[in-house]
Amino acid sequence: MSGANGIPAERLVELYSQMVRIREFEERVKRTFAEHPGVIRGHTHLADGAEASIVGSVGAIRDGDQVFATYRCHGYPIALGSDTAAMMAEIYGRAGGICKGYGGSMHLADPARGFLGTSGIVGQNIPQGTGAAYAAQLRGRGEVVLTFFGDGASKQGAFHESLNIAAVWKLPVVFIMENNSFSATVRTEQEDANAAAGEPLSMKAKAYSIPGVTVDGSDPLAVHEAVATAVDRARAGEGPTLIESLVYRLSAHGNSIAPPGVPLHYPEHEAISKYGAVEEYEAAKRGDPIPRFRAHLVETGALTAERAAEIAQAAQAEMQHAVDFGLESPFPEPHEALTYVYA
Amino acid sequence: MWRIRAMEERVGQLKRAGEVHGLIHLSVGQEGVAAAVCGQLRDDDAVYSGHRAHGHTLAKGAPLPALLAELMGRVGGLCKGLGGSMHLVDVEHGMLGATGVVGGNIPMALGSALAARMRGGDAVAVVFFGDGAVQAGQFNESINIATLWKLPVVFVCENNGFAEFSPRSAHTNVERVSDVVAPYDLPRETVDGNEFAAVRSVFGRMLAGVRAGEGPALLECLTHRLRGHYEGDPDRYREAVSKAEWQEKDPILRLQRQGAADGWLADGDPAEFEAAARTEVDEAVEAARRSPFPDEALAASLVRAGGKS
Amino acid sequence: MTNETTREIPYIAAINEAIHQEMARDEDVVFFGQSVGNNPEDPFVKAFGDGRVRVTPISETAEIGMAAGAALAGKRPVVDCTMAEFLLVAMDQVVNEANRFHYMSGGQVKAPLVLKAGYGFTAGWAGQHTGSIYGMFMGIPGLKVALPSTPADAKGLMATAIRDDNPVLFLHHYLLTLEKGPVPEGEHLVPFGQAVVRREGADVTLVATGWTVGHALGAAEQLAAEGVSAEVIDPRTIAPLDTATVLTSVAKTGRLVLVDQATRHSSVSAVIAAEVAEHGFSSLRAPIVQVTALDASIPYSKPMEDFILPDTGKIVAAVRQVLGAGVVA
Numbered sequence: 001m002s003g004a005n006g007i008p009a010e011r012l013v014e015l016y017s018q019m020v021r022i023r024e025f026e027e028r029v030k031r032t033f034a035e036h037p038g039v040i041r042g043h044t045h046l047a048d049g050a051e052a053s054i055v056g057s058v059g060a061i062r063d064g065d066q067v068f069a070t071y072r073c074h075g076y077p078i079a080l081g082s083d084t085a086a087m088m089a090e091i092y093g094r095a096g097g098i099c100k101g102y103g104g105s106m107h108l109a110d111p112a113r114g115f116l117g118t119s120g121i122v123g124q125n126i127p128q129g130t131g132a133a134y135a136a137q138l139r140g141r142g143e144v145v146l147t148f149f150g151d152g153a154s155k156q157g158a159f160h161e162s163l164n165i166a167a168v169w170k171l172p173v174v175f176i177m178e179n180n181s182f183s184a185t186v187r188t189e190q191e192d193a194n195a196a197a198g199e200p201l202s203m204k205a206k207a208y209s210i211p212g213v214t215v216d217g218s219d220p221l222a223v224h225e226a227v228a229t230a231v232d233r234a235r236a237g238e239g240p241t242l243i244e245s246l247v248y249r250l251s252a253h254g255n256s257i258a259p260p261g262v263p264l265h266y267p268e269h270e271a272i273s274k275y276g277a278v279e280e281y282e283a284a285k286r287g288d289p290i291p292r293f294r295a296h297l298v299e300t301g302a303l304t305a306e307r308a309a310e311i312a313q314a315a316q317a318e319m320q321h322a323v324d325f326g327l328e329s330p331f332p333e334p335h336e337a338l339t340y341v342y343a
Numbered sequence: 344m345w346r347i348r349a350m351e352e353r354v355g356q357l358k359r360a361g362e363v364h365g366l367i368h369l370s371v372g373q374e375g376v377a378a379a380v381c382g383q384l385r386d387d388d389a390v391y392s393g394h395r396a397h398g399h400t401l402a403k404g405a406p407l408p409a410l411l412a413e414l415m416g417r418v419g420g421l422c423k424g425l426g427g428s429m430h431l432v433d434v435e436h437g438m439l440g441a442t443g444v445v446g447g448n449i450p451m452a453l454g455s456a457l458a459a460r461m462r463g464g465d466a467v468a469v470v471f472f473g474d475g476a477v478q479a480g481q482f483n484e485s486i487n488i489a490t491l492w493k494l495p496v497v498f499v500c501e502n503n504g505f506a507e508f509s510p511r512s513a514h515t516n517v518e519r520v521s522d523v524v525a526p527y528d529l530p531r532e533t534v535d536g537n538e539f540a541a542v543r544s545v546f547g548r549m550l551a552g553v554r555a556g557e558g559p560a561l562l563e564c565l566t567h568r569l570r571g572h573y574e575g576d577p578d579r580y581r582e583a584v585s586k587a588e589w590q591e592k593d594p595i596l597r598l599q600r601q602g603a604a605d606g607w608l609a610d611g612d613p614a615e616f617e618a619a620a621r622t623e624v625d626e627a628v629e630a631a632r633r634s635p636f637p638d639e640a641l642a643a644s645l646v647r648a649g650g651k652s
Numbered sequence: 653m654t655n656e657t658t659r660e661i662p663y664i665a666a667i668n669e670a671i672h673q674e675m676a677r678d679e680d681v682v683f684f685g686q687s688v689g690n691n692p693e694d695p696f697v698k699a700f701g702d703g704r705v706r707v708t709p710i711s712e713t714a715e716i717g718m719a720a721g722a723a724l725a726g727k728r729p730v731v732d733c734t735m736a737e738f739l740l741v742a743m744d745q746v747v748n749e750a751n752r753f754h755y756m757s758g759g760q761v762k763a764p765l766v767l768k769a770g771y772g773f774t775a776g777w778a779g780q781h782t783g784s785i786y787g788m789f790m791g792i793p794g795l796k797v798a799l800p801s802t803p804a805d806a807k808g809l810m811a812t813a814i815r816d817d818n819p820v821l822f823l824h825h826y827l828l829t830l831e832k833g834p835v836p837e838g839e840h841l842v843p844f845g846q847a848v849v850r851r852e853g854a855d856v857t858l859v860a861t862g863w864t865v866g867h868a869l870g871a872a873e874q875l876a877a878e879g880v881s882a883e884v885i886d887p888r889t890i891a892p893l894d895t896a897t898v899l900t901s902v903a904k905t906g907r908l909v910l911v912d913q914a915t916r917h918s919s920v921s922a923v924i925a926a927e928v929a930e931h932g933f934s935s936l937r938a939p940i941v942q943v944t945a946l947d948a949s950i951p952y953s954k955p956m957e958d959f960i961l962p963d964t965g966k967i968v969a970a971v972r973q974v975l976g977a978g979v980v981a
Contacts, residue, residue: 066725100758109757116724117753117761121744127717128749134718135725138682138703145721155487157480161711164478165718167516169706193490193527203526207483209516340755341793343762343817364954365776416776416953427778427952443780444741445710478709479741509690514709642956646948 001296002221009302015059015220016297017311019051019290022075024315025084026251028323029074029091029105030266033255036327037263039092040255044105046266047075049218049250050178052289055079056223057146057176057245060231066114066136068129068147071106073118076148080113088322089329095336096329102340123149123156126175130162133173133240144172144234146227151201151244152183155191160207163242167208170239174230177201177242178217180249185270202244210240217245218289248284344374344539344595345620347398350407353624354397354414358574362632363414367428370398372537372569375594376501377402379542380469380562383550389439389455389468391448394429395501396441399471404436407623412631419634423641446479448472449498453485456496456559465554467495474502474511477520486561490527493558497549500561501536503568520563529559536564537594540601567592658804658834666803666835667768667824668695670810671730673839675700678728681814684708685715685732685768712742716767720750720819723763728814736771736785736823750819751794766813766820772863772913773826774961778952784862784945787918789821790891796820796844797891801865803833805888808842816844825862845892849901853883856971857901860911861887861920864962868911871967882971890920895927899935902928906937907974911962916944938974943967 004012026046032039047054050072058067058079069076074091078084082098090097091105099109109117116132119125129147136143153159154177166173179201181188189195194203205212211233215226223245230241252267267273271281297303351371357363370377373395381390381402392399400410405421413420414428421433429443439455442448452470459466476482477500489496500520504511517523521531530549534541542564549560569589590596602608661669675681675696682704683689689697689705696705708715712733719729733739739746750763772784790797796818800806806824813820850865851872860868865886872882883901887894902908908928910921921942928940943962951957 068721097758099756099760102758103756107756109753109760111724111757111761116721117757119749121748124713124717124744124749127714127745128721128724130714131718131721131723131727131729132725133721134682135722135727138727155484157482157484158713158717159480160483161478161480161709161714162717164515164517164709165711165714168514168709191487191491193487196491197528199526206525207517207523340757340759342796343754343759343764365778365952366781413952416955418953420953422952424953424956425778425949425951427776429780430778430952443778444737447741475710478711480711480713509687509707513690513707636955637951637953639955639959642951642959643946643948 001219001292002225004221005225007221007224012297012302013307015055016293016303018055018079019220019293020311021084021315021318022051022054022078023048023290024319025074025078025087025322028088028319030251032323033265039327040105040264041093042104043254043257044091045072045254046251047072049284049289050075050180050247052220052293053178053217053223053245053247056220057148057227060224060227061144061146064114064141064143066116066132066143066145068116068125068132068145069118070122070125070149070153071118071120072150073106073108077108077110077113077115080110080115082110082113082115084318085322085325088326092326092329093331094326094329095332096325101332123153123158125149126153126158126162130166130171130173133166133171134169136172137169142235144174144231146174146176148176148178150183151177151179151181151188151192153177154201154204163208163210163240166240167210170237172234172237173240174227174234175240175242176227177244178247179244180247182249182253182270184253185274187275200244202242205242210242212242212244214244214246217247218287218292220289220293248287250284250288344378344598345616346407346623347374347377347401348595349617349620349624350401350411351397353628355574357415357628363428364416365427367574368395369574370395372593373501373503373566374398375539375598376499376536376542376564376566379539380499380546383543383547384437384469385466386435386437387466388437389452389459389466390437391439391452391455391468391470392431392441393445393448393472393476394441394443395473396431397428400431400433400438400441403433403438405431405433405438408627408630411627412634415631416636417631417634418637418641419631424637425641425645446472446476446481449476449481449485452496453489453494456489456494457492459495465495467497467550467553469497469499471499471501474500474504474520475514477523478514486524486527489559490529493556495553495556496559497546497553498559498561499546500563501566502563503566505568521561524561529561531561531563533563533565536566537592537597539594539598657837659837660832661803661835662830662832663803663806663824663828664830666807667810669835670807671814672696672699674811674814675704680726681728681730682722683730683732686710686734688732712738713745716742716745717749719765719767720745720753720763723750723765724753724761728764730766730768730814733767733769735773735781736769737780737783739767739769747789747792747795751792754818755794762817763819764817766810766822768822768824770826771823774950774957775827776952776954776957779949782950784913785918786821786823786890787914787920787922790893790920790923792891794818795891796889798822798844798889799861800824800888801828801862801886803831803835804840805842807835808840809888811839812841812844815841827863842888844889845894847885847887847894847897849883849897850886851882851884853881853905855881855905856907856909856974857883857885857898857905858909858911858967858971859885859887859898859921859924861890862913864911864913867962867964868967870964871971874964874968875971880971880975887920893923895924895931898924898928899932902932903935906935908936908940909967909970909974910940910942911967912942912944913962914945915947916942917947919944941970941974943970
């Protein structure tokens with residue numbers, strides 16, 4: 001675990017608390033499939049395992065900065081302070097949802113907190129984040145944009161085009177690639193020439209003459225340090241950075257895909273179901289970033305066991321409320337489907 | 344090289360005279376690359392080109408009369424007048440296609456390379472593109488897959504310093520195209536594209552490796568486009584080269600000087616080659632003129648393979 | 653909404669004037685693309701600086717995706733996509749991203765941007781640069797599509813496009829580039845979703861877009877000499893599409909000929925034909941006839957190119973056909 005780099009103990013506990021809240025939220029989303037069959041429709045992607053990377057990154061920006069993410073998008077708004085009850089209601093398709101039921105799990109947006117939206121299509125939010133960074137550059141107030149995407153997205157043309165332009169225009173954007181070793185269910189080394197050669201994917205930054213850094217994404221302090229450095233560079237007008245954050249997704253890519261009538265569920269992780277790599281998955285669970293960070297904070301005196309238990313209880317209560325609120329929130333009126341087609 | 348030069352200059356004239364219509368991109372000044380690369384390929388090697396494809400097509404072995412007839416919209420053209428300047432195809436000689444959309448040909452070459460490997464044997468695919476295509480997404484997608492799958496493909500970038508109408512520095516921080524592929528493990532080299540011998544030897548070495556199954560390679564040829572982006576381009580965005588400078592750079596003159604110095608070219612040879620090329624072009628133009636314009640019905644007849652449906 | 657002082661300027665100058673005036677009016681308007689601002693003499697760079705006017709690499713996905721992101725962040729980007737077919741390289745960003753943001757966020761965000769592209773360059777550009785591909789975009793929710801046919805509309809529709817809070821595809825016809833016409837000098841806005849009657853008539857309704865409007869008017873002129881009175885309607889925007897003006901006209905004339913440079917099965921005319929068949933069937937005194945491009949790519953060679961495209965003669969023949977097919981009332 002990296003050092004705290006002068007981050008006050010209270011702030012460290014806050015980051016820890018955000019990690020616990022994200023995990024609890026994702027657990028409740030997952031449990032909904034079993035406890036309330038049919039309530040979640042479509043495709044849902046969970047961020048469990050990536051909490052350290054998310055809070056370490058989002059913790060390095062300030063008000064006025066903006067965040068772009070993919071369809072695996074539940075964690076970032078929680079770290080940005082969004083209302084988890086409205087988020088859960090959105091995933092349940094309710095009128096009380098953060099997007100009034102128009103977006104669902106893959107399309108959370110909370111512009112008031114700088115979370116401008118997501119793309120459900122791999123890699124396509126990368127130019128969008130780059131464009132927001134262009135707007136930030138024109139505003140001239142030193143604001144930056146974090147653009148999150150997975151390792152698979154780096155094989156999209158959008159990645160190449162966007163990093164090139166961001167580099168040549170010196171845009172204030174930090175590209176954060178959460179490499180979870182799988183592109184959906186395909187192993188990264190099956191589809192990435194760098195991964196196949198045993199190289200870090202941050203090497204790709206070479207093609208644009210920008211810094212490329214690989215960090216341990218299960219260590220929130222290491223991620224925080226790398227992102228803070230990149231953010232400083234971006235604010236100073238020196239252009240973008242590519243950060244590869246190594247995470248291990250603890251759930252499967254997404255819930256099962258089935259036609260209506262067939263109950264949806266969360267399947268076993270691909271490492272086991274597809275590749276039989278039981279030990280790999282067990283090792284990832286042993287490396288779970290949340291207990292790891294908790295142990296570090298307790299060891300360094302920033303957190304007590306009692307406080308940790310309180311945080312866990314508070315998160316449970318918050319997410320119980322989110323589930324209750326989501327279930328009680330009414331569905332939108334059918335005719336509302338024709339509003340918001342045009343702004 | 345003289346054949347390409349004579350053809351391109353003639354096409355420019357025909358365009359101004361209205362015998363060639365549409366959008367025309369000439370490769371005057373870039374003949375060295377086409378000749379050095381295509382001259383080492385076989386008919387079963389696939390070549391893909393972009394919108395500046397006349398030279399590659401001729402060098403790959405396409406018959407000059409059919410090539411010119413295509414540019415003149417005649418039924419005797421390589422594509423029966425359906426394709427024109429930006430869409431030249433000559434399957435018999437392995438010229439599989441030119442595409443008018445920048446970068447669109449790069450993934451297609453991977454497909455040919457994959458097919459070649461599946462057939463067995465040592466055929467390769469070669470794709471020509473400009474430095475502008477390097478900033479397009481397909482470039483990176485293709486480099487990754489070609490490297491990962493060790494496909495028999497040579498990426499040949501003709502870097503003329505301009506993407507359409509603006510200099511490379513406006514498009515990217517990375518000056519050399521060969522450095523854009525630095526993250527990937529493939530042979531990459533930059534040569535003076537106006538130096539025929541350099542292109543020939545480096546490409547030859549790469550081709551041998553690719554044929555031997557060692558995976559893809561990238562060759563960047565620094566060239567100079569003597570004319571605007573397209574015929575009629577007002578060309579205000581760049582400095583013209585002086586005549587004296589061009590004497591130095593012109594790949595044909597350089598090769599002739601080299602030939603004279605090395606003794607394989609006699610004094611009278613260059614003029615003879617040029618005259619022969621110009622005569623061949625004149626005859627091809629006359630032949631093309633004798634070819635009729637296509638029957639209207641042809642326009643609707645080839646929409647889908649296998650006839651009308 | 654229109655300044656009365658007009659002068660004759662080319663279609664392309666009218667478009668540039670609208671962009672220029674809107675950039676002067678609203679500093680959030682930015683302008684970029686592969687051939688934008690590529691030299692210091694560029695009038696946009698001179699007027700607005702190289703921050704708001706930028707040349708981009710040949711990176712369509714990034715250009716259009718960046719426009720979406722900059723729009724979310726408060727800008728009003730105008731992207732010069734050069735040719736309509738280049739939009740296809742970045743299809744996801746054109747039809748599946750910015751146009752859905754407002755909706756998917758439950759109205760929280762908006763993505764005001766303009767994608768400017770030329771189309772229909774049937775002058776020997778062959779298969780990949782000449783298509784009239786707007787048909788595939790007109791049914792995309794959240795995306796608006798403008799097809800100006802005159803210099804004045806080119807200016808007015810562009811200004812409206814820039815002020816619109818949605819993604820707008822502004823498709824200018826290459827064959828009209830240098831056509832001159834009267835254009836208001838100052839602020840000039842043409843509303844979206846309002847067709848214009850270019851010529852009034854009583855016997856037959858002609859609907860045409862872009863470059864084919866001129867052909868329809870030419871046909872109407874020719875038919876007038878034969879004693880046939882043709883009404884010519886130009887929808888100006890095809891999303892939103894003003895079907896009411898067409899239905900009103902058909903109620904008067906009872907006959908409808910649709911002219912479109914797009915391929916028949918991906919055309920505005922097919923959509924209008926369906927709307928009129930559903931909502932105006934009782935007004936029709938003859939079957940609807942469509943004069944469209946044939947369902948083929950555009951061939952290179954000129955005789956074949958001409959064969960594929962609609963022209964004045966084909967429109968006149970179609971009108972004669974619907975007049976001849978009259979039924980007893």
